[in-house]
Structures are given as structure tokens and as C-alpha cells.
Amino acid sequence: MLSLGILFLIDMRMLGWALPNVSATRLAERLNTPMLIGFVVMFITGILLFYAVPVRSSQSLWFRIKMVLLVVCAVNAYLFHRRMTQSMSTWENAPRAPSELRKGALISLGFWTVIVLCGRFIAYDWYDCEYPQPDMVRALAGCIDGQTRF
Amino acid sequence: MNSATTRQSPIGPYPRAAIATGLLVLLLAFSFSGMRAEVWTALLPFFEWMETTWFGYVGKTWGGAFATIQAGHLVSLGVLGGAVLFSDGRLLGLYSSLPLRDVIDGSHQVFKWALAVVVFTGVFMVCGVAVKVYYLPVFWYKMLTLTVGILFAFYVRKPLVDRDLSGVSPLVIKLTAIASIMVWFTVAATGRWIGFS
Numbered sequence: 408m409l410s411l412g413i414l415f416l417i418d419m420r421m422l423g424w425a426l427p428n429v430s431a432t433r434l435a436e437r438l439n440t441p442m443l444i445g446f447v448v449m450f451i452t453g454i455l456l457f458y459a460v461p462v463r464s465s466q467s468l469w470f471r472i473k474m475v476l477l478v479v480c481a482v483n484a485y486l487f488h489r490r491m492t493q494s495m496s497t498w499e500n501a502p503r504a505p506s507e508l509r510k511g512a513l514i515s516l517g518f519w520t521v522i523v524l525c526g527r528f529i530a531y532d533w534y535d536c537e538y539p540q541p542d543m544v545r546a547l548a549g550c551i552d553g554q555t556r557f
Numbered sequence: 558m559n560s561a562t563t564r565q566s567p568i569g570p571y572p573r574a575a576i577a578t579g580l581l582v583l584l585l586a587f588s589f590s591g592m593r594a595e596v597w598t599a600l601l602p603f604f605e606w607m608e609t610t611w612f613g614y615v616g617k618t619w620g621g622a623f624a625t626i627q628a629g630h631l632v633s634l635g636v637l638g639g640a641v642l643f644s645d646g647r648l649l650g651l652y653s654s655l656p657l658r659d660v661i662d663g664s665h666q667v668f669k670w671a672l673a674v675v676v677f678t679g680v681f682m683v684c685g686v687a688v689k690v691y692y693l694p695v696f697w698y699k700m701l702t703l704t705v706g707i708l709f710a711f712y713v714r715k716p717l718v719d720r721d722l723s724g725v726s727p728l729v730i731k732l733t734a735i736a737s738i739m740v741w742f743t744v745a746a747t748g749r750w751i752g753f754s
Contacts, residue, residue: 409635409638409639409642411632411635411639412634412635412636412637412638412639412640412642413639413642413643414639415632415635415636415639416636416639416640416643416664416667419667425663425666425667426659426660426663426664426667427663428656428659428662428663429655429656429659429660429663430655433654433655434655437651437652437654437655438643438652441642441646519632520628520632523628523631523632523635524624524625524628526628527624527625527627527628527631528621528624530624531620531621531624533620533621
């Protein structure tokens with residue numbers, strides 16, 4: 408959550424919502440390492456949590472949405488970083504980043520919020536394969552007959 | 558002007574820190590006194606009433622609404638933690654190429670907004686399970702640490718960092734930053750603990 412907090416600080420700075428007097432690119436550069444360390448810890452602990460309940464998690468609709476969004480966020484972060492490095496000299500002290508970077512920051516804020524939401528929803532059994540579900544939900548959740556009781 | 562004002566205070570040069578310390582001592586004395594049980598018993602009707610409010614009704618009726626608000630609570634707690642780590646990390650000497658005053662002031666703005674969302678979403682969540690958390694000791698630990706955190710942030714840390722830091726001992730600055738990180742880590746940890754109780 409703390410790495411997410413740091414990521415949100417960077418995104419909010421790009422959007423001009425926070426820390427307007429701090430150089431955006433220097434802020435992103437300095438916070439990059441602690442944020443990456445936080446994400447590594449998050450992924451390791453996430454894998455351990457998955458390892459505790461692998462059958463239910465792998466057949467959870469919310470877990471699957473969360474995984475897809477994590478990949479989308481990783482791609483967005485890569486593109487964001489590349490665009491920022493290419494254009495940093497032109498706007499680094501401006502109160503807001505250029506439009507393309509602001510879009511990337513908004514996508515990051517929105518998708519990470521949904522990732523947290525999906526993480527919370529995994530704990531609920533609304534779409535668990537154990538119960539009768541519409542065919543589309545069963546297909547998306549990857550329900551496997553005979554392996555739906557956890 | 559500022560130093561003249563503080564010198565005139567009847568409770569010494571650091572009136573806000575002295576008041577916060579006094580409040581913390583009172584809070585500790587209250588926690589270990591017989592009054593605590595009396596106040597706790599008297600608060601039960603208030604917690605029962607919380608469950609009858611609109612927040613309590615929504616929280617108990619729709620699990621999705623509760624989980625969504627909970628996600629908002631977690632995100633805002635993450636932002637609050639990010640602001641604390643960023644600002645206190647700078648006080649500890651990290652990211653030294655970033656301007657100290659701008660980092661501290663900018664982070665405090667983010668901290669205030671995040672705290673407001675944390676408290677608002679927290680009240681909503683408590684309303685949904687008010688009587689349950691009333692009987693959980695860890696809920697009261699969280700309220701205690703949150704109170705300590707707010708008092709520390711606004712009445713100890715803020716007055717200190719608002720001063721010209723070149724005149725403050727680096728050890729005091731670093732100890733304040735470490736204490737701040739520890740207080741907010743405890744707030745977050747006790748919050749998670751509620752989930753497992």
C-alpha cells in the first residue's frame with residue numbers, strides 16, 4: 408500500500424494536484440527506487456497469499472480482473488516512463504505535465520484504485536464457482552467442475 | 558515576531574507541543590484508570606445508534622458498498638502513508654536534491670486530504686459494524702493510535718517543521734521523522750489487525 412501511496416503522489420504531481428513546487432521529473436526519479444522496492448515486496452507477499460489459497464484464487468473472477476489490470480498498469484508505467492524521459496527537459500518545472508503524461512497518470516490512478524477494489528472483492532463469494540453462476544461468469548472465472556469446493 | 562510570541566506563552570516556548578504532551582499523558586492516565594470502563598459502558602448506546610444511521614444501513618445491507626468504501630479507505634491510507642514516508646524520508650536526509658520546504662509543505666497538504674478521506678470512510682465502515690467493533694480491543698487500540706497520530710502530526714511535528722530547520726538539532730529532526738513513521742505504521746497495522754479479529 409505504501410508503494411501505491413508513493414505512486415499516487417507521483418501521479419498527482421503529474422496532474423498538478425499535489426506538490427506543485429517540486430520538480431516533477433526529479434520527484435519521479437527520486438521516488439522510483441523506494442516505489443520499486445515496495446512493489447517487489449508487494450509481489451512477493453501477493454504470491455505467498457495466492458499460494459495459501461491457489462484453487463479458489465485462480466477461479467476467482469475478481470482475481471483474474473486484478474491480474475489483467477496489473478499487466479495493463481505495468482505497460483502503462485513503461486510507456487509513461489518512456490514518454491517522461493523523452494520530454495522531461497521541456498516541462499520539468501511546470502505545474503502540470505503534458506497532456507499525454509496526464510492521461511497516463513489518470514489511467515494509473517484509476518486502474519490502481521480498481522486493483523485495490525478487486526483485491527477487496529476477492530474476499531466476497533458473490534461470483535464463486537461453488538455457487539450456481541451464469542455461463543459467462545463461469546467462463547470468465549475459469550470454473551473447473553469438480554474443483555469448485557475450497 | 559514568532560519567537561517573541563512563543564516566549565510570552567505561560568507554558569514555555571513550545572505551547573502546542575506542551576498541550577499535545579499533556580493530552581497524551583491524560584489519555585494514558587485515562588486508559589489505565591477505572592474511568593475507562595465507565596466511559597466504555599456509556600458509549601454502547603452511541604455505537605448501537607451508529608448502526609441505525611443511513612451509513613450503518615448501507616454498510617450492513619450492501620456488501621459491495623462496504624467493500625468499495627473499504628477500498629477507498631485503503632487507497633487513502635496508502636496516500637497518507639506515501640505522504641508521511643516522502644516528507645519524513647526527506648527529513649531523514651533522503652531525496653536531498655528536492656527542496657526541503659516544498660516537500661514538507663506539499664506533503665502536508667496531501668496528508669491533510671488523505672486523512673480527511675481516511676476518517677470519513679472509516680466512520681462509514683464503523684457504522685456498518687459498530688457493535689462488533691465496540692467489543693474489539695484492537696479497535697480501541699486503533700482509535701488510540703489514530704488520536705496520537707493526529708495530535709503528533711498537527712501539534713508536535715508541524716510546529717517543529719514550520720520553524721527554520723537550520724536552527725534545530727538534526728537529531729531532533731530525525732527522531733521526529735522516525736516517530737512519525739512509527740506512529741502511522743502502527744495506525745495502519747492496527748487497522749489490518751481489526752480485519753483479522
